[in-house]
Amino acid sequence: QILLSASEKSLLQKGLSFYKLDGFFHSFWGVNNFNATGKTQLSQNLLLKTKIQPSETLLIGDTLYDLEVANACGFECLLVSYGHFNQCRLNQKHSKVVNSPAEVLNFVLSNYNTM
Numbered sequence: 001q002i003l004l005s006a007s008e009k010s011l012l013q014k015g016l017s018f019y020k021l022d023g024f025f026h027s028f029w030g031v032n033n034f035n036a037t038g039k040t041q042l043s044q045n046l047l048l049k050t051k052i053q054p055s056e057t058l059l060i061g062d063t064l065y066d067l068e069v070a071n072a073c074g075f076e077c078l079l080v081s082y083g084h085f086n087q088c089r090l091n092q093k094h095s096k097v098v099n100s101p102a103e104v105l106n107f108v109l110s111n112y113n114t115m
Contacts, residue, residue, distance in 0.1 A: 002050070003028040004043055006036040006065070039065065043073050058112065060104060067094050078107055 002025060005012050009030030016022040029046055031038045046052065054074035059066060062083025070077035079097045081087035090097045098104055 001025050002046070002052070004039065004046060004059070004069075005030045006039040008032070008034050040069050040072050043069050047073060058108070064090065064093055078104065080104060 003012070003016070005028070007015070007030050009028075009032060012028055012030035013022070016025070016028060022028070027050075029042055031042055047054065057073075057075040059070040059073075059075040059077050060080065061067065061070070061077065062080050063085050067077050067079060069075075077094065077096065079085075079090045079094055081090055081097055081099050087097055087099060096107075098107060
């Protein structure tokens with residue numbers, strides 16, 4: 001699992017450490033600015049530097065910007081309505097929207113071979 005974020009990389013690292021989440025990811029990628037810009041370019045750099053296969057990648061996000069990143073990279077996208085954007089706003093642009101972490105887990109288990 002890789003974390004891709006529009007958060008500035010050092011702040012992202014501090015947050016992951018603070019909440020003891022850093023052990024759940026092989027790597028994390030954050031932008032190099034405090035304006036939350038450049039996530040699409042960051043994701044394309046990620047593709048160049050890793051062995052990620054876009055057709056085998058699920059991007060889980062909470063904004064329409066995440067959907068744009070997924071589309072630009074050829075990733076499948078699952079949006080969650082309990083983040084920055086509400087379900088109504090997300091459903092206007094995308095059909096795969098879930099409302100809870102349990103629904104995320106159900107989606108992953110139903111659609112991906114996790115072994």
